[in-house]
Amino acid sequence: xxxxxxxxxxxxxxxxxxDRVTLTATPGDITALIGPNGAGKTTLLNLISGxxxxxxxxxxxxxxxxxxxxxxxxxxxxxxxxxxxxQLFDEMNVLxxxxxxxxxxxxxxxxxxxxxxxxxxxxxxxxxxxxxxAIERVGLPRSLLLRPAVDLAYGLQRRVEIARALAMQxxxxxxxxxxxxxxxQEKRELASLVQSLASDGLTVxxxxxxxxxxxxxxxxxxxxxxxxxxxxxxxxxxxANQAVIDAYLGVEAEEPADA
Amino acid sequence: xxxxxxxxxxxxxxxxxxVTGVACLxxxxxxxxxxxxxxxxxxxxxxxxxFAIAALGMSLLFGFAxxxxxxxxxxxxxxxxxxxxxxxxxxxxxxxxxxxxTALAGVFGWLVSRPLLRLTTNYLAMGTLAFGVICFxxxxxxxxxxxxxxxxxxxxxxxxxxxxxxxxxxxxxxxVAMVLCIVMLLVINLVHSRIGRALKALKVSEVAxxxxxxxxxxxxxxxxxxxxxxxxxxxxxYAHFQTAFNATVFxxxxxxxxxxxxxxxxxxxxxxxxFGALFxxxxxxxxxxxxxxxxxxxxxxMSAVMIYMPDGFGKGVVDVAVSxxxxxxxx
Amino acid sequence: xxxxxxxxxxxxxxGAIYSLAAxxxxxxxxxxxxxxxxxxxxxxxxxxxxxxxxxxxQWPVPAAVALAVVVVxxxxxxxxxxxxxxxxxxxILGYAMVTIGASLLYRGIMQVSAGRDVLFLPNFGVLPDxxxxxxxxxxxxxxxxxxxxxxxxxxxxxxLRTRIGKAMRAASQSPRAxxxxxxxxxxxxxxxxxxxxxxGALAGALVAPVGGAFFEYGLGFGLKGFAAAVLGGFxxxxxxxxxxxxxGLLESLSAGYLSSAYKDAVALAILLGLLLAWPxxxxxxxxxxxx
Numbered sequence: 001x002x003x004x005x006x007x008x009x010x011x012x013x014x015x016x017x018x019d020r021v022t023l024t025a026t027p028g029d030i031t032a033l034i035g036p037n038g039a040g041k042t043t044l045l046n047l048i049s050g051x052x053x054x055x056x057x058x059x060x061x062x063x064x065x066x067x068x069x070x071x072x073x074x075x076x077x078x079x080x081x082x083x084x085x086x087q088l089f090d091e092m093n094v095l096x097x098x099x100x101x102x103x104x105x106x107x108x109x110x111x112x113x114x115x116x117x118x119x120x121x122x123x124x125x126x127x128x129x130x131x132x133x134a135i136e137r138v139g140l141p142r143s144l145l146l147r148p149a150v151d152l153a154y155g156l157q158r159r160v161e162i163a164r165a166l167a168m169q170x171x172x173x174x175x176x177x178x179x180x181x182x183x184x185q186e187k188r189e190l191a192s193l194v195q196s197l198a199s200d201g202l203t204v205x206x207x208x209x210x211x212x213x214x215x216x217x218x219x220x221x222x223x224x225x226x227x228x229x230x231x232x233x234x235x236x237x238x239x240a241n242q243a244v245i246d247a248y249l250g251v252e253a254e255e256p257a258d259a
Numbered sequence: 260x261x262x263x264x265x266x267x268x269x270x271x272x273x274x275x276x277x278v279t280g281v282a283c284l285x286x287x288x289x290x291x292x293x294x295x296x297x298x299x300x301x302x303x304x305x306x307x308x309x310f311a312i313a314a315l316g317m318s319l320l321f322g323f324a325x326x327x328x329x330x331x332x333x334x335x336x337x338x339x340x341x342x343x344x345x346x347x348x349x350x351x352x353x354x355x356x357x358x359x360x361t362a363l364a365g366v367f368g369w370l371v372s373r374p375l376l377r378l379t380t381n382y383l384a385m386g387t388l389a390f391g392v393i394c395f396x397x398x399x400x401x402x403x404x405x406x407x408x409x410x411x412x413x414x415x416x417x418x419x420x421x422x423x424x425x426x427x428x429x430x431x432x433x434x435v436a437m438v439l440c441i442v443m444l445l446v447i448n449l450v451h452s453r454i455g456r457a458l459k460a461l462k463v464s465e466v467a468x469x470x471x472x473x474x475x476x477x478x479x480x481x482x483x484x485x486x487x488x489x490x491x492x493x494x495x496x497y498a499h500f501q502t503a504f505n506a507t508v509f510x511x512x513x514x515x516x517x518x519x520x521x522x523x524x525x526x527x528x529x530x531x532x533x534f535g536a537l538f539x540x541x542x543x544x545x546x547x548x549x550x551x552x553x554x555x556x557x558x559x560x561m562s563a564v565m566i567y568m569p570d571g572f573g574k575g576v577v578d579v580a581v582s583x584x585x586x587x588x589x590x
Numbered sequence: 591x592x593x594x595x596x597x598x599x600x601x602x603x604x605g606a607i608y609s610l611a612a613x614x615x616x617x618x619x620x621x622x623x624x625x626x627x628x629x630x631x632x633x634x635x636x637x638x639x640x641x642x643x644x645x646x647x648q649w650p651v652p653a654a655v656a657l658a659v660v661v662v663x664x665x666x667x668x669x670x671x672x673x674x675x676x677x678x679x680x681x682i683l684g685y686a687m688v689t690i691g692a693s694l695l696y697r698g699i700m701q702v703s704a705g706r707d708v709l710f711l712p713n714f715g716v717l718p719d720x721x722x723x724x725x726x727x728x729x730x731x732x733x734x735x736x737x738x739x740x741x742x743x744x745x746x747x748x749x750l751r752t753r754i755g756k757a758m759r760a761a762s763q764s765p766r767a768x769x770x771x772x773x774x775x776x777x778x779x780x781x782x783x784x785x786x787x788x789x790g791a792l793a794g795a796l797v798a799p800v801g802g803a804f805f806e807y808g809l810g811f812g813l814k815g816f817a818a819a820v821l822g823g824f825x826x827x828x829x830x831x832x833x834x835x836x837x838g839l840l841e842s843l844s845a846g847y848l849s850s851a852y853k854d855a856v857a858l859a860i861l862l863g864l865l866l867a868w869p870x871x872x873x874x875x876x877x878x879x880x881x
Contacts, residue, residue: 051466075472087467089460091527099453100460104472106453110481113452114445120452127453168471327683329690374866380682381625384690385816386865389858392813396855511809515694522687551706554805555698561691562673569679569687 002027002203003079003172007057008047008067010040017043019227020057025172025220030194030204032214032235035224036248041207042084044224045174048205049081050074061172075104080165081174086157088149094140094160097149098131101167105130134167138193155186162193172203179210191217211249215239223248274451280530281444288436292429301428303541305500308435309493311536314520315446316489318532322521322571323450324482325462326376327384330391331517334364334487336398336509338494340405343412353418357495364491365484372483376476391514398506411505418499431500438496442489446529458482490517519561525571535571592724597846598839603731603800605838606738607633608857610793611815612822612830613745614786620762620825621782624674624685628693629786630812631700635662636791637803638700641709651712659791665696666787670780693808700805711798734796741789742831749827758782790815810854814841817861823874832872 003025010018018040025031033041046052048059050071059067061077069077080101089097106127108120135145138159144152149160158178165173175194179187191213198204198217208214214221215235223231223238225247231238238244295301313335320326341360345351351359371390378386399408406412417426418434425431449455457478460468465475498504516539524535543549546556568575614629640658643649649657673688713730720727749755761768761778769775794803794811801807818837822829837857845853864871 049470051470071466071470072472072474075470080470083467087464089463092456092459096456096459100456100468100473101471103453103457103460108453110449110454110485113454114449116448116452124453164471325683327686378865378869381686382865382869384627384686385625385813386862389813389817389861392809393855393858393862396852396858400851515690518690552698552702554694554701558691558693558695558698562688562695563691565684565687565691566673566676567678569677569684 002062003048003205004060005044005048005057006059008044008054008059009056010043010047010052011055016227018047021224021227021229022057023222023229023232025203025205027171027201027203028198029219030198030206030217031220031222032218033205033207033222033224034209034211034214034238034248035230038226039224040227041224042176043227045081045176045205045207049079049174075168075170078169078171079174080168080170080172082158082161082165082176082178084176084180086154086161088157088160090148090150092149093146094135094149094152095128095131095145097160098135098163098167099127101134101164102127102130102169104168130169131163131167134163137166138163139189155182155190158182158186158190159193166197170202172205173197174205174207176207177209178206179208179213187213274447277447277451278444281440281447284443284533285436285440288440292432292436296429298428301432303544305428305431305435306497307537307540308432308439309496309500310517310520310540311439311533312435312442312496313490313493313517314524314532314536315442315529316486316493317517317521318524318526318529319446319449319458319489320482320486321518322526322528322531323455323458323462324479326479326483327380327518328387328483328486329384329511329514329518330387330389330394331486331490332509332511332513333391333394334368334490335494335497335513336394336506337364337367338491339498339504339509340398340412340494341491342495342498343415344404347412347415353416353499354420357418357492357499360495361488361492364494365488368487368491369480369484372480372487373476376479376483388511388514391511395506395510398509405506408506411503412498413503415498415502417502418496425499428500431496435496435500438492442492443529443533450529454478454481515557515561519557521571522564523560523572525577527570531571593846595725597842599725599727599731601839601842602835603734603838604797604842605818605835606734607793607797607811607834608814608818608837609738609831609834610741610789610796611811612818612834613741613827614790615816615819616825616827616830617745617789618779618782618786620827621758622670622674622762622779623682624689624779625682625816626669626783626786627686627689627812628669628696628808629790630810630815631693631696631808632662632666632787632790633794633797633811633815634803634805634808635665635696635700636794637711637798637807638704638709638794638805639791640795641711641798641803642704644711645709651714654711655792655795658795659788662791662794663784663788666783666790667780669787670783674779674783675776693812697805697808704803704805706805708802708804709798710802711795713799714796730796730799737792737796738831741792742827745785745827754781813861814857817857817864820861820864820869820874821871823871824869826871826873829871829873 005021005023007020007022008018009020021044035041047054050069054067058065061079066074066077106123108123112120140159140163179190182190187210194204194206195217218235221232221235221238222229223244230247231241231244317331320328338360341363342356345356345359346353375386398405417424418431419425425434457468457473461473461475461478469475520535520539521532523538525531546552564572611629611633614632615626618624618626636658639661640654643654643657644651669692673692674685677684677688714733715729717729717732719729749759757773758778758781761773761775765775814837818833819830821836822833837860840860841853841856844856
């Protein structure tokens with residue numbers, strides 16, 4: 001059990017965005033979080049990744065209690081995430097952007113950087129190699145390395161973001177709607193990339209709307225609606241669950257009654 | 260596919276390009292120092308270099324880390340007064356005084372940075388503005404320490420290193436040119452480092468940067484401290500070059516001019532600070548009675564740049580040039 | 591006792607000016623989410639334009655004040671239409687920089703056209719000086735407080751009762767939804783800037799007989815007006831008024847009883863303290879915002 005969320009909640013005034021949600025995610029598995037828009041999925045991701053504080057409940061990361069920790073602390077514990085709209089850094093090319101992901105694997109501070117000590121130069125080479133490996137891992141062509149990251153096509157930007165997250169060498173990855181805005185081909189490539197991440201031993205929590213991807217690659221699906229968890233199980237179980245069908249997957253139109 | 264070594268070469272090449280720039284700067288500075296003889300021109304260059312050092316600090320803080328500070332004049336003042344007082348009252352050698360001034364300005368910056376940098380953009384701007392004005396009021400009111408507005412500091416000895424006294428613009432020029440080149444090199448090194456990347460990242464999204472392991476608070480505080488120290492260093496050099504000054508120097512006008520230097524030069528590169536400092540220092544000499552029109556000119560410049568070329572005039576010009584070039588190639 | 595009351599009265603008078611400046615920040619922020627760093631210059635320009643017309647062109651005071659308000663309102667709308675609306679970088683920082691540039695520009699225009707002397711308007715007159723138990727209520731103070739009451743009343747009527755006021759509130763809460771209802775955000779923001787400029791100009795004209803008008807005064811009005819807005823709770827018009835009066839009061843008390851040399855630093859220190867320790871102020875809503 002890598003990631004255990006227990007009874008996370010978030011309310012904004014009278015609105016309960018997340019209502020005592022519990023879920024678990026394990027290494028090597030893809031746990032998908034699905035639900036209609038406004039169900040609270042991104043809010044839950046924000047809670048888990050430390051962007052906002054939970055109003056209650058607990059979260060265990062590798063057995064350690066992490067509720068209320070900042071994103072920075074969580075990064076040190078091996079948890080990272082991507083965002084619905086790629087938060088890429090303008091003025092930086094692809095390689096530099098991904099190298100930011102490797103930031104915490106370096107120690108060079110202001111002084112050692114300003115004076116460009118030998119130790120720092122060696123470290124830079126190491127960080128660069130880590131970034132290059134991550135870039136290769138996601139299948140980005142080398143020709144794009146020095147292009148500004150924000151100039152790339154949307155699908156490629158997504159991959160840069162994932163490469164950046166991988167450069168961190170995380171153990172838990174939260175992916176926030178990575179397939180949004182991609183075409184069919186890109187979606188297929190993304191799906192197989194995510195699968196390969198899981199088979200490498202990462203714990204993957206995937207928020208996604210594309211049901212083909214979700215049902216195709218996840219081992220475990222959690223369904224949310226109106227801030228609550230309404231179902232969980234294997235893709236097959238969830239697809240057959242009546243509550244899920246009513247809320248999200250759709251109901252067959254009824255035949256009009258005969259006069 | 261390009262081999263890894265080739266890519267690495269290209270990345271390193273950008274760094275060495277900037278380092279070559281510093282070498283060119285040194286060569287140009289040398290050439291100017293050997294050929295220009297008119298004191299007036301050399302004075303202009305000395306002031307440009309002094310403000311460029313402060314502007315480099317501003318470039319790191321605002322251009323790279325994205326933290327707007329409209330109160331940097333406070334640190335310029337701390338540097339100037341510290342140098343002046345240590346040399347005049349305690350008899351310290353100017354070099355030591357300069358080091359202390361830089362350090363003290365840095366410490367002061369560090370102290371105020373932690374609370375200030377928790378503020379977001381608008382509040383940060385207002386907060387640093389208020390901080391700068393408070394410091395100015397203190398400088399003006401503590402007459403028994405600073406001399407206030409009248410008479411201010413009078414009779415500070417010019418900078419000297421051992422037996423060499425830098426009592427002419429020509430001699431001071433050598434010192435500030437050297438200091439500027441060194442500071443430029445250090446800043447270039449910083450920009451092309453892990454820290455430089457972290458700063459660029461947190462400027463765009465502090466949350467995203469934090470989620471990747473960047474200690475955002477420490478980076479911002481350290482950058483602010485460094486900017487304060489550099490500004491203090493510039494203040495110290497200013498004090499020795501002027502030998503007499505009063506509190507009016509360290510008002511909001513200077514803080515805004517430092518901002519203008521970075522904004523007009525270019526936000527994205529430290530070279531922008533250099534060009535901006537030259538621009539702001541030298542432009543006044545082209546207009547008679549500039550003092551009278553100064554605000555208007557800066558107002559027009561800053562408004563135009565901020566509306567149409569928010570990444571800086573330098574970058575705006577480069578962008579226009581690039582797009583024209585591309586259009587010609589397509590034809 | 592009389593001295594204390596006199597100091598209090600002086601504080602409330604200048605506080606009313608800060609309230610009007612604070613309202614300027616609040617109205618613009620509520621409509622556009624922009625913090626207008628040039629707001630203090632509206633106050634400065636109101637006083638300086640009016641004083642110039644009277645001193646240099648011998649205009650009668652009411653006409654001079656009226657024209658000053660019109661001119662500054664136009665300049666405020668111009669800042670919105672040609673500055674803020676045209677900004678390439680539509681971020682908080684971008685707008686802040688544009689308004690900072692504008693504040694320099696307006697200050698420079700005033701320096702060149704109105705000169706480098708501190709100008710005074712004559713007292714408005716008409717209303718009598720009052721004296722109650724050794725406490726003097728000057729005619730000008732009465733004008734100031736009366737104007738604050740009228741402007742506050744007019745603004746609350748505007749925002750709560752009229753269609754256009756409700757349109758502005760709608761546009762500030764949800765620009766897209768408002769646009770779908772036919773409310774143009776651009777018109778609302780121009781209106782907001784215009785109103786802020788008018789209120790500021792009035793304030794500047796009102797204080798010109800007492801404190802004078804000078805092209806460098808805008809910074810002070812801006813910072814103190816902002817401090818007042820934050821103290822009252824940034825975004826709350828009622829808070830802006832209360833905050834202004836409080837700042838004026840505190841400034842006057844500290845100048846009277848502690849030290850007048852550091853008078854200007856009082857409001858600034860309050861501002862810094864608020865920003866660092868109590869940013870929500872008296873009536874503000876705290877927004878826990880993360881990117």
